[in-house]
Amino acid sequence: MRIIKVKDYDELSREACNFVLNNMTQNEKLVLGLATGSTPEGLYSNLVESFKQGKASFKNVISFNLDEYVGLKAEDPQSYRHYMNEKLFSHVDILDENAHVPNGASINIEQECKDYEKLIEDSGKIDVQILGLGLNGHIGFNEPGTPFSSRTHIVDLNESTREANSRFFHSIEEVPTKAVTMGIETIMESKKILLLVSGKNKAEAVAKLMNGDVSTKFPASVLKQHKNVTVIADEDALSELKI
Numbered sequence: 044m045r046i047i048k049v050k051d052y053d054e055l056s057r058e059a060c061n062f063v064l065n066n067m068t069q070n071e072k073l074v075l076g077l078a079t080g081s082t083p084e085g086l087y088s089n090l091v092e093s094f095k096q097g098k099a100s101f102k103n104v105i106s107f108n109l110d111e112y113v114g115l116k117a118e119d120p121q122s123y124r125h126y127m128n129e130k131l132f133s134h135v136d137i138l139d140e141n142a143h144v145p146n147g148a149s150i151n152i153e154q155e156c157k158d159y160e161k162l163i164e165d166s167g168k169i170d171v172q173i174l175g176l177g178l179n180g181h182i183g184f185n186e187p188g189t190p191f192s193s194r195t196h197i198v199d200l201n202e203s204t205r206e207a208n209s210r211f212f213h214s215i216e217e218v219p220t221k222a223v224t225m226g227i228e229t230i231m232e233s234k235k236i237l238l239l240v241s242g243k244n245k246a247e248a249v250a251k252l253m254n255g256d257v258s259t260k261f262p263a264s265v266l267k268q269h270k271n272v273t274v275i276a277d278e279d280a281l282s283e284l285k286i
């Protein structure tokens with residue numbers, strides 16, 4: 044894993060934006076894997092700014108989000124589809140039919156998982172996958188214990204993950220108990236992975252990732268087996284790392 048150490052969140056967001064823009068210019072068509080949560084928000088605002096300044100176009104981007112809560116409709120303000128519309132899609136020229144987020148409100152979620160896999164497959168696989176890091180090492184919504192061979196599937200969310208994400212809801216009771224997520228194998232098939240980590244609250248997770256073994260107990264550790272991973276991390280996130 045290549046680590047790019049940056050000073051703070053603003054620099055992380057700019058670096059991540061440059062990384063994505065470089066890949067957009069290098070690829071005629073870019074299949075981009077997207078993440079939600081707080082960490083990529085700055086990346087998305089930088090991408091929107093670049094678009095407004097005429098420095099980027101998303102016409103040739105096909106995007107696939109990592110995950111979605113089960114039971115939330117697209118228009119629900121807490122859904123990841125809504126998040127993506129607000130933070131990125133509505134502000135740039137990506138084609139609606141190219142901006143994919145799993146449909147958590149599907150009446151047949153099992154089928155939705157299969158269809159989502161097929162769409163990724165048909166797009167020719169993900170060129171660049173953006174990832175955030177859960178406090179317990181989850182990537183997407185792949186919680187500890189998820190097999191490395193998993194494909195897009197339904198997960199029961201851990202209490203700690205619901206707790207961590209309850210800040211986006213009025214109360215923890217409102218946080219869905221299930222989600223659809225790309226599987227670990229699906230993520231690992233991406234040609235390049237960009238992991239973004241910021242802040243002191245991620246320092247312990249980053250130290251576990253870098254110093255620990257590859258184990259399903261800490262899903263992000265699988266990234267050590269991928270040949271093209273870039274980690275952009277700020278000083279706070281790297282503060283517990285002994286290097």
Ligand SMILES: N[C@@H]1[C@@H](O)[C@H](O)[C@@H](COP(=O)(O)O)O[C@@H]1O
Pocket residue numbers: 078079080081082083109110174175176177178182183184204208
């Ligand atoms: N499902 C999302 C992940 O895709 C995200 O990467 C992670 C970290 O989120 P944050 O960036 O807010 O710390 O948590 C959430 O549970």
